[in-house]
Amino acid sequence: MEQVKCECGHVNPYGTAFCEACGKPLEEVEKPLLDMRYEGSARRSQTYNKTVIDKIWNFFSSVKVGVWLIVITLIASAIGTIFPQKMYLPPNVTPAQYYEDEYGWAGKLYYELGFDNLYGSWWYMLLIALIGVSLVICSLDRVIPLYRALNNQGVTRHDAFLRRQRLFSATKIEDARLLEAIKERLAKRRYHIREENGNILAEKGRFSRWGPYVNHIGLIIFLIGAMLRFVPGMYVDKVLWIREGETKEIPGTNGEYFLKNEKFTFETYQKGKENAVFNAAIDRVGSGMVAKTYETKAVLYKRVGPVIAGEEPKLKKIKEYKIRVNEPLKYDHYALYQVDFKLNELKSMSFALIDKQTSKSFGMITVDLLQPKESYDLGNGYRVELLSYFPDFYFDDDGNPNTKSRVPNNPAFVFKMYAPDKPKGEVSFVAIRQTIEPFGNNKYKMAFAGIDTRNVSALTVRRDFTLWVLGIGGAVFMIGLIQGMYWNHRRIWLKQTNGEVWLAAHTNKNWFGLKREIQAVIDGTGITMPIDQAEIAKKAQGGDEHGTA
Amino acid sequence: MVQLSSTLLYIAFVLYLIGTFFFGGTIRDKKEGRKTTRWATIGIVITIVGFISQLGYFITRWMAAGHAPVSNLFEFTTFFGMMLVAAFIIIYFIYKTAILGVFTLPVALLVIAYASMFPREITPLIPALQSDWLKIHVTTAAAGEAILAVSFAAGLIYLIRVVDQSKPSKRTFWLEFVLFCLITTLGFVGVSSAFAIADYEAKFQWIDKNGKKTEAIYELPALVGPHKGTLEKESKDRLQPLVEMPAVINAKKLNTVIWSLFGGAVLYVLLRLVLRKRVAAAIQPFVKNVNLDLTDEISYRAVAIGFPVFTLGALIFAMIWAQIAWTRFWGWDPKEVWALITWLFYAAFLHLRLSRGWHGEKSAWLAVIGFAIIMFNLVAVNLVIAGLHSYAGS
Numbered sequence: 001m002e003q004v005k006c007e008c009g010h011v012n013p014y015g016t017a018f019c020e021a022c023g024k025p026l027e028e029v030e031k032p033l034l035d036m037r038y039e040g041s042a043r044r045s046q047t048y049n050k051t052v053i054d055k056i057w058n059f060f061s062s063v064k065v066g067v068w069l070i071v072i073t074l075i076a077s078a079i080g081t082i083f084p085q086k087m088y089l090p091p092n093v094t095p096a097q098y099y100e101d102e103y104g105w106a107g108k109l110y111y112e113l114g115f116d117n118l119y120g121s122w123w124y125m126l127l128i129a130l131i132g133v134s135l136v137i138c139s140l141d142r143v144i145p146l147y148r149a150l151n152n153q154g155v156t157r158h159d160a161f162l163r164r165q166r167l168f169s170a171t172k173i174e175d176a177r178l179l180e181a182i183k184e185r186l187a188k189r190r191y192h193i194r195e196e197n198g199n200i201l202a203e204k205g206r207f208s209r210w211g212p213y214v215n216h217i218g219l220i221i222f223l224i225g226a227m228l229r230f231v232p233g234m235y236v237d238k239v240l241w242i243r244e245g246e247t248k249e250i251p252g253t254n255g256e257y258f259l260k261n262e263k264f265t266f267e268t269y270q271k272g273k274e275n276a277v278f279n280a281a282i283d284r285v286g287s288g289m290v291a292k293t294y295e296t297k298a299v300l301y302k303r304v305g306p307v308i309a310g311e312e313p314k315l316k317k318i319k320e321y322k323i324r325v326n327e328p329l330k331y332d333h334y335a336l337y338q339v340d341f342k343l344n345e346l347k348s349m350s351f352a353l354i355d356k357q358t359s360k361s362f363g364m365i366t367v368d369l370l371q372p373k374e375s376y377d378l379g380n381g382y383r384v385e386l387l388s389y390f391p392d393f394y395f396d397d398d399g400n401p402n403t404k405s406r407v408p409n410n411p412a413f414v415f416k417m418y419a420p421d422k423p424k425g426e427v428s429f430v431a432i433r434q435t436i437e438p439f440g441n442n443k444y445k446m447a448f449a450g451i452d453t454r455n456v457s458a459l460t461v462r463r464d465f466t467l468w469v470l471g472i473g474g475a476v477f478m479i480g481l482i483q484g485m486y487w488n489h490r491r492i493w494l495k496q497t498n499g500e501v502w503l504a505a506h507t508n509k510n511w512f513g514l515k516r517e518i519q520a521v522i523d524g525t526g527i528t529m530p531i532d533q534a535e536i537a538k539k540a541q542g543g544d545e546h547g548t549a
Numbered sequence: 550m551v552q553l554s555s556t557l558l559y560i561a562f563v564l565y566l567i568g569t570f571f572f573g574g575t576i577r578d579k580k581e582g583r584k585t586t587r588w589a590t591i592g593i594v595i596t597i598v599g600f601i602s603q604l605g606y607f608i609t610r611w612m613a614a615g616h617a618p619v620s621n622l623f624e625f626t627t628f629f630g631m632m633l634v635a636a637f638i639i640i641y642f643i644y645k646t647a648i649l650g651v652f653t654l655p656v657a658l659l660v661i662a663y664a665s666m667f668p669r670e671i672t673p674l675i676p677a678l679q680s681d682w683l684k685i686h687v688t689t690a691a692a693g694e695a696i697l698a699v700s701f702a703a704g705l706i707y708l709i710r711v712v713d714q715s716k717p718s719k720r721t722f723w724l725e726f727v728l729f730c731l732i733t734t735l736g737f738v739g740v741s742s743a744f745a746i747a748d749y750e751a752k753f754q755w756i757d758k759n760g761k762k763t764e765a766i767y768e769l770p771a772l773v774g775p776h777k778g779t780l781e782k783e784s785k786d787r788l789q790p791l792v793e794m795p796a797v798i799n800a801k802k803l804n805t806v807i808w809s810l811f812g813g814a815v816l817y818v819l820l821r822l823v824l825r826k827r828v829a830a831a832i833q834p835f836v837k838n839v840n841l842d843l844t845d846e847i848s849y850r851a852v853a854i855g856f857p858v859f860t861l862g863a864l865i866f867a868m869i870w871a872q873i874a875w876t877r878f879w880g881w882d883p884k885e886v887w888a889l890i891t892w893l894f895y896a897a898f899l900h901l902r903l904s905r906g907w908h909g910e911k912s913a914w915l916a917v918i919g920f921a922i923i924m925f926n927l928v929a930v931n932l933v934i935a936g937l938h939s940y941a942g943s
Contacts, residue, residue, distance in 0.1 A: 037904070063904035067897050074893040081883040081930070088882075102758075119881045269673045277551055277613050280670035291675050325676035326874045337876040338676075460876045470878070474865050481857045509853070509903075512644075512846050535842060 010152065013145070015042030020152040023161025033533060034164045036506055039153075041145030061141035066134045073127045080118035083110050087117075132223045135216045143213045150206060155196035157493050157504075165493075165504035166511070167518070169530040173501045178525045179494060185521045186492065200494040209508065211484020218477025225469030236334070236463040243345065244454040247301070247315075252461045253334060258301040258315055264341055264455040267293040294338050296323045296457040300331060323459065333463050340458030346408045350449040351430070353382060353417060356442065362419070364449060369408035381420040384446070388414040393431055401429070417444045490514050492521075503530055550613040551671065557606035558627065562661055564599030565634065565654050568592050572650030576835045589647035596650065597638060603631045614671045617684035621672050622931055625687060626664030629927070632688075632695030633657040636851070640699055644847055648839055652702040659731065662738040682870035689862025690888075694923050696855030697895065703848035704916030710839050711910055714830035724829045727917055729817055732828075736812025737805070744769050751787035753778040758796035765801055769808050775800040845909055848916050849902060856895050863888040887926040894922055 004012045010021035017040030018025040025034065034040065045061035048054045059065055083103055086095050095116055099107035114121055162168060183200060187193055191202035229235050238251040240259065247260040271279060271287040282290065301315035321329040329336040348368050352361045363378030369391060376384045392404040393412035401412060412431035422443060429436040430446050490507045503522070507514040511532070519529060571592030607628070610618040618624040637653040640646075674683075705727065712720045751767040755775035765775050767787075774790025778800070794800040817828070824831040867888065868878035879885060898915045901907040907915070 063900050067900050067905070070893050070897045070900070074890050074897070077886050077890050077893070080881070081886050085881055087880075274673060275615065277671045278673045281668070281672040284668060284670065290673060292673065294676050324679075326680040326682075328873065328876075335876075339876060462876055467872070467878075470868075474868070478857065478861060478865065481860060485853045485857050510846070510850065512843065 008154070008158070010154070013042040013148075015047030016040060017042075018161060019158070020149045021154040022156065022158045023153075024158035025160055025164075032164065032537065033166055034161065036165075038142055038146050039149035041149040043141050043145050045141045057137060057141070060130075060134045060137040063138065066131070066138055069127065069131045069134055073124075073131065076118065076124060076127065079115060083107060083115070085116060085118065128223070132220060135219055139213045139216045143210070146209065150209065153201070155194045155201040156199045157201075157495060159495075159497065159502075162493055162495060162502050162504040165506055166534045167505040167515070167530040167532060168503070169528040170500050170502050171526065171528045172499060173526065174499075178527070179496075179501070182494065182521055182525055182527070189517065189521070191490075191492070198496050200492075202492040202494075203490070205487040205489045208484055208487035209489045211480050211482075211487075213480070214483055215477045215480025218473050218475070218480055220473075221476055222470055222473030225466045225473050228466040228469060229464075234465045236461060238461040239339070240336070240459045240461055241342075241456055242296075242459065243347075243456045249313075250334070250336070250461055252463065255307055255313070256303055257331075257334065258303065258313070259336070259459075260299040260301065261457055262297040262299060264457040265293060265295045265297070266291070266341060266343060266455070267295075294325055294341060296338055296459065298323050298329060298336070298459075300329065328462075333465070335462045337460040337462065338457070339460045342456040342458075344453040345456050346411060346451055347454045348452045349411060350451070351384075351415075351446040352449045353378060353384060353419075354445055354447045356445045361447075362444075366452075367413065369411055381418070383418040385416040385418070385425070386413060387416050387427070390431075413446075415446050417442070417446065419444055488513070490517070492518065501527060503527060505530060550609055554606050554609040554613060555669075557602045557609065558661075561599045561603035561606060561631075562658065564595050564602060565658050565661075568595040568599060569651060569654040569658070571595060572647045572654065573835075575647035576651070576838075586647070589645075589650075592647060592650055593638070593641055596634065596654065600631070600634050600638060603627075603634070607631065610671065616674055616678075617688070618671070619687040619691070620674055620678055620683060621668070623664050623667040623669050625691065626667070626927065627661055628688065629691045629695055630657045630660040630664065632692045633660060633698050636692075636696045636699045636855075637702075640847060640851065643850075644843065646843065646847065648706060648836060649699070649702060649847065651835075652706055653699060656698065656702055656731070659734045659738070663734055666738060666741045677874050680870065680874060682866065682873065686862060686866040686870050689858060689866055691862070693855050693857075693859025693862045694891075694927075696851055696858060697923060698920055700848045700851035700855065700916040701920030703844050703851060704913035704920075706836055706839055707841060707844045707848060707910065707913040708917070709829050709832050710836045710841060710844070711913075712829065714827060714833055721827060721829065723914075725827055728828045729813065730921075732817050732820070733809055733813030736814070736816055737809035739816070740769065740808045740812040741805075749787075751784040752781040753784075754781055755779075755800075756796065767801060767804065769804060771800075771804055772807050773800050773804050841909070845912060848913060849908075852895060852898060852916070852919075856899065859895070860892060864892060883930050884926065887922070887930050891919070891922050891926060894919055 003014060004016060004026055006012060006019035006022060006024055006026065008019060008022040008024065010019055012020050012026065017027055018034060020039070020041070023034075023040075025040075043061070045058045049058055083099065083106075089095060089098055096111055099111040099116065101107075103110065110116065118124055179198070179200065183193060183195075183202075186200075186202040189204070191204045192206075194201045194203075236252040240248065240251055242248050242259060242261040244261055244264055247258055249255055250257040250259050268288045269278065269282055269290045269292050271282050274282065297320075299320050300318045302318050304314045304316045307313070318331065319329075323329045323336055323338045325338050328338075346369050348366050350364055350366045352364050354361050362380070362382045365376040365378070365384055367373070367386065367389075372386055372389050374386050376386075378384065388401075390401055390403040390412040391406055391408040391410075393401055393410050394404055396402040401414075410432060412429070412434075415428050415430060416425040417428060418425045426442040426444055427437070427439055428442055428444075428446055429438060430448075435445065488507050488509050490505070492503065492505045495502045495504075503518075505514055505518055515530075515532070522529065569592075571588050574588035575586050575592070607618060610624075614620075619628050633653065634657050637650065637657070640649065708720075708724055708727075712724050714721060745768065749768060749770065751771055753765045753767065753771070753775050755763055755765055755778035757763045757776070764781075765778070770788040771778075771790040772788075772792070774793045776794060776796035778790060778793065780787055780789065790800075794803065820828055820831075867885065871880065871885075872878040898912070898919060901915065902912055
């Protein structure tokens with residue numbers, strides 16, 4: 001496309017609204033004020049609209065489209081909070097049933113529309129992706145021409161450019177040395193000053209113009225970080241249930257690390273033991289009702305030597321650590337978090353072999369509920385065999401005893417009791433608070449004698465190599481945001497023409513601040529305070545000042 | 550220490566109230582321009598003294614509890630009120646606008662009064678809150694929200710000034726609606742305090758949705774009762790519920806909402822009867838000397854300052870803490886999502902303003918909606934949509 005040469009000699013790209021160097025309007029515009037938003041630069045989206053690529057580019061480069069994407073995402077996100085998402089449902093419920101039972105027809109509809117997993121749905125991901133595309137295209141469409149325009153700007157500006165700035169004044173002046181005083185004051189206010197033929201361009205805070213693009217880059221880095229999660233090896237998320245006294249391989253570490261749970265502690269706030277200021281609060285909910293500590297006293301081990309199947313691994317102790325909520329154990333990019341626990345899981349059960357009639361005991365056995373022995377010798381000819389063991393006992397559909405899981409929640413046993421007078425043995429089925437004698441009346445009985453329990457701790461194992469990308473993204477975003485929001489780009493032009501000094505000024509925001517600054521700079525120099533032509537225009541439109549400026 | 554702390558908060562509350570009247574006094578000064586009057590000077594001094602007093606409340610409570618007093622709904626909301634006053638003081642010194650005080654201070658008063666309707670005891674920290682990030686995250690997030698709330702106050706002034714009150718329209722309706730919501734908060738505070746002073750309590754036995762017998766204690770007369778609820782012996786003389794709710798609805802909270810709306814409606818109707826015109830129309834003459842461009846500028850400036858603070862506190866610090874406490878930086882918990890929604894909304898606000906030229910009235914309406922979202926996150930998400938953040942208690 002042909003380029004446009006301005007009368008000042010500067011060559012502008014096709015589509016430029018006013019000359020990059022001198023500011024002379026290249027396209028005839030009706031409005032009294034120049035649209036300074038992107039320095040009149042030639043944005044691709046405003047210049048070309050022929051091919052499919054142009055159309056796509058133009059679509060995504062529109063802020064209007066971007067805002068619509070934001071608003072749609074916002075509404076969708078809000079819908080996702082009406083009912084709990086699937087991941088927050090209690091375990092062991094079927095979502096379809098749960099939503100209908102809890103929330104009636106609305107819940108059913110919610111589930112059927114797929115809102116139970118809204119944030120993981122393809123269309124929500126697509127929305128985020130579209131926002132990402134919009135961010136890239138919007139930024140590129142603006143930042144490159146803006147950079148060109150600001151880099152090429154001249155000191156001496158065309159009269160039409162100055163007159164059509166929002167802040168403008170012309171002052172008849174005899175002594176041009178006054179400008180020196182103004183220059184000094186501007187310099188003191190950290191303006192960067194350029195001079196040319198007695199004309200001045202004072203500029204500060206140009207870097208704030210890059211703020212929006214910097215923060216958009218930050219967002220894009222963040223979104224890339226979020227996508228990296230799906231790259232294999234970047235992200236480990238496992239749960240480790242570990243009993244007191246147990247040493248287990250840490251899942252997700254490929255057998256490299258092992259953990260021992262020495263002790264799990266659960267504490268609550270007890271009245272009388274705490275700072276007295278908490279008494280009222282503890283009273284209201286009840287002593288012992290508010291959790292104080294969840295802590296797993298753990299030892300971390302590393303495997304030494306190669307992995308040999310079927311052989312006990314050789315372990316080297318690495319460190320001891322008390323894992324608490326907010327205090328994860330960290331090592332080698334892995335982190336172990338305290339997330340859940342189960343108190344008083346059954347560990348072992350003891351029984352006494354007794355004569356039902358006399359209640360005389362012939363000895364005691366203790367059954368380890370995770371690894372029960374099959375036979376227990378009590379001496380003097382008394383012996384007990386464990387024929388069957390059901391850790392989590394229930395009667396199945398056929399009426400036979402069975403187990404739901406391998407966790408000893410509700411243990412049941414089939415014992416065979418041998419005694420000198422019963423050499424063939426008697427069979428007894430023993431469950432909690434229940435004894436069945438399947439083959440008629442027994443002489444002997446396994447009497448419950450006690451239990452031993454221990455706590456189980458649940459730890460989340462996490463390794464996340466995407467965090468540093470997200471961190472950089474967040475930091476860049478914040479820098480860009482502060483850069484763009486807490487500074488502004490101010491320019492003041494002073495031009496001498498025909499015995500007059502023309503003053504025009506522009507800022508990308510905070511006009512109030514700019515006006516105050518100009519006031520201070522020209523105070524006592526005799527230069528007329530510029531008038532705000534935008535305000536005048538509004539007032540001229542008919543009194544009521546509201547609406548767009 | 551605890552007693553001193555409460556007293557300081559009370560003093561702060563009273564001083565903000567007096568400060569409001571002094572700022573109100575500036576309205577009578579017909580002088581145009583930003584020259585500060587004696588009334589405004591006294592007003593800002595009283596406000597600053599009030600702020601220092603509330604800071605004293607904050608510090609003494611911190612010392613007494615051993616942790617930053619931002620760990621329950623009362624403490625958080627009170628802190629939000631304090632930050633609102635701080636944000637106002639800063640903006641006042643930039644722009645010297647007394648009228649902003651007439652609108653910001655009452656909002657802060659409402660916020661603090663609302664806060665004190667929740668259990669005020671010092672609570673021990675549950676394990677998830679035992680972290681330095683409690684103070685870092687919560688204070689920054691509250692500060693960000695408070696600065697954004699100043700934008701609402703400025704936007705409200707703008708709207709009261711420009712919305713044409715000569716004939717009813719959509720704009721007059723929604724503006725009245727905004728004011729009605731503020732009045733309803735007052736209604737809630739009024740009704741709750743009145744029955745609290747009267748020591749009203751009605752105990753109910755009721756059947757929850759799992760078919761279990763449960764007890765509920767109403768501090769307000771039960772207009773709507775719990776599912777299959779019966780008054781217990783000691784509450785025999787209390788009001789019998791007019792309507793009984795199904796088990797899935799939290800009847801106690803609904804009852805509070807009904808009472809608040811009722812209180813708000815009574816106040817509003819009384820106001821309308823006394824004023825004989827729309828409330829906004831009655832306030833309009835007081836703001837007729839307001840410089841609209843300046844108000845618009847303040848509203849925008851507050852968003853420009855508050856948005857980065859909010860992002861830092863409510864998203865970035867929140868994510869860092871979530872990674873430490875909950876193992877993941879983001880989990881789509883309702884409070885997290887609503888922080889994201891707030892952030893998206895103000896992002897849209899800034900884009901509309903900077904790139905699409907939404908200044909003036911449009912921008913003012915957006916500032917009002919933004920505040921509504923923040924309040925929704927503070928009130929509804931804590932009390933209605935319970936998630937991990939629901940440290941609200943009852």
